[in-house]
Amino acid sequence: MSFRTDTAVTGEGNTWAATIHDGWDILGNANGGYVAAIAARAFCEAVGRPDPISVTTHYLAPGRPGSVELEVRIVKEGRRFTTGGVTMRSADGTPVVEVLMNAGDLAATTDEPDHLVDAAPPPLPPFEGLAPRGEHPVDGSPSLFRRLDVRIHPDDAGFGEGRPSGNALVRSWFALADAEPIDAIGLVFAADAMPPTVFNAALPLGWVPTVEMTTQVRRRPAPGPLRCEFTTRFITGGFLEEDGVLWDSGGALVAQSRQLALVPRPST
Numbered sequence: 001m002s003f004r005t006d007t008a009v010t011g012e013g014n015t016w017a018a019t020i021h022d023g024w025d026i027l028g029n030a031n032g033g034y035v036a037a038i039a040a041r042a043f044c045e046a047v048g049r050p051d052p053i054s055v056t057t058h059y060l061a062p063g064r065p066g067s068v069e070l071e072v073r074i075v076k077e078g079r080r081f082t083t084g085g086v087t088m089r090s091a092d093g094t095p096v097v098e099v100l101m102n103a104g105d106l107a108a109t110t111d112e113p114d115h116l117v118d119a120a121p122p123p124l125p126p127f128e129g130l131a132p133r134g135e136h137p138v139d140g141s142p143s144l145f146r147r148l149d150v151r152i153h154p155d156d157a158g159f160g161e162g163r164p165s166g167n168a169l170v171r172s173w174f175a176l177a178d179a180e181p182i183d184a185i186g187l188v189f190a191a192d193a194m195p196p197t198v199f200n201a202a203l204p205l206g207w208v209p210t211v212e213m214t215t216q217v218r219r220r221p222a223p224g225p226l227r228c229e230f231t232t233r234f235i236t237g238g239f240l241e242e243d244g245v246l247w248d249s250g251g252a253l254v255a256q257s258r259q260l261a262l263v264p265r266p267s268t
Contacts, residue, residue, distance in 0.1 A: 002176075003037075003186060004183075006019075006024065007041050009038065011042070011045075011070070014071060014072045014073065015070075016042040016069070016070040018068050019066065019067050020063050020066060023144070025143050025144060026143070027207070028062075030062070030065070031192060032057065032059055032063075032192045032210045032259075033192025033193055033213075035057075035059075035096065036057040036189070037185050037186070037189040038068070038088070039055075039099045040101060040188050041185050042086055043086050047077070047082040049082050049104050050106075050184070051105060051184040051220065052103050052184055052188055052215075053101075053103060053106075053216070054102055054217070055101040055215045055217075056099065056100045056101065056212065056213070056214040057097050057098075058097065058098045058099075058211070058212050059209070059211065059212070060097060060098060063088075063097070066091055067090075069088070069089045071089070072084065072085075073085045080105075081102045081103065082102060082103050082104070083102040084101070084102075085098065085101070086099040106218075109220070114253075117253060120251075121251055122153070122171040122227055122228070122229040123171075124173060124227060125153070127173045127175075127225050130153075132150065133145050133150040133172075146177070147176070148175070148176060148177060149174075149179075149225070150173065150174055150175075151172060152170065153170075155171075156171050156200060166200065166201070168197040168200055168232035168235075169229070169232075170197050170199075170200065170228075170229075172228050173225045173228070174193060174194070174227075175224075175225040182221050182226065184220050186221075187221065187254060187255040188215050188255075190255070191213075191255055191257035192213060194230050194244075196261070197230050198242075198264060201235065203263065204264055206264035206265045207264060208240075208261050210259050213257065213260070214258055214259070215257040216257070217254065218253055218254055218255060218256070219253070221246075221248035221249070221252075221254045222252065224248070224250075225249060227246070227248075228244065228245070229244070230243065231243050238263050239260060239263065240261055240263055241258060241259065242257075242258070242261060243256075244257035
């Protein structure tokens with residue numbers, strides 16, 4: 001199955017339905033970006049706007065494989081954007097995520113000039129020269145990574161062998177399996193699909209639950225793998241932030257993200 005089919009939604013008006021599919025999980029819990037992408041697709045379909053612009057997701061309960069219901073709410077219908085929210089509930093009525101977002105049409109953004117870009121895509125060895133990330137027992141994510149083609153910078157991949165770099169940084173190529181094209185909704189997923197940056201910090205390896213995550217989409221990506229860079233600067237009060245910047249194969253900035261997560265506790 002593909003990302004597009006596994007995030008498909010059906011419905012009309014304010015009531016939509018989808019399925020959380022097997023294989024997009026970490027230790028049985030659906031990846032947060034995957035769940036957010038389903039909600040974003042429901043909103044875009046409901047309001048007739050093709051692209052998510054900003055997606056803020058509050059995680060309320062783990063997403064488990066099975067059917068889910070999505071309630072779409074429209075707060076404002078503007079000329080360029082529609083703003084509203086989505087509540088995703090499992091089949092037993094348990095709220096899974098609460099999403100606030102707006103949607104629009106990014107078709108014309110490739111013609112918009114870049115007035116200021118004070119950064120550059122992360123330096124990475126060529127995509128073809130890096131081995132895909134496979135199954136790895138440390139982060140417990142073999143199911144998810146079979147759906148992806150993730151190729152991490154060698155300097156940032158040592159945590160998988162018990163050799164964290166000491167720098168809370170992960171730089172990587174990102175692609176979907178079988179070279180499936182990445183659309184704007186795919187960027188919402190990609191922003192949360194990397195191993196946590198804190199795996200490279202002097203912290204125990206364990207579950208890193210996301211409390212809230214915001215992804216801002218700037219452009220539809222050009223065909224090809226994304227260059228991704230994720231960093232953490234502050235780990236305080238039991239919380240950490242992870243900031244992401246995603247660039248397409250042409251070197252254009254296509255998305256940014258920030259998530260608030262809990263400091264990992266040792267795995268049991």
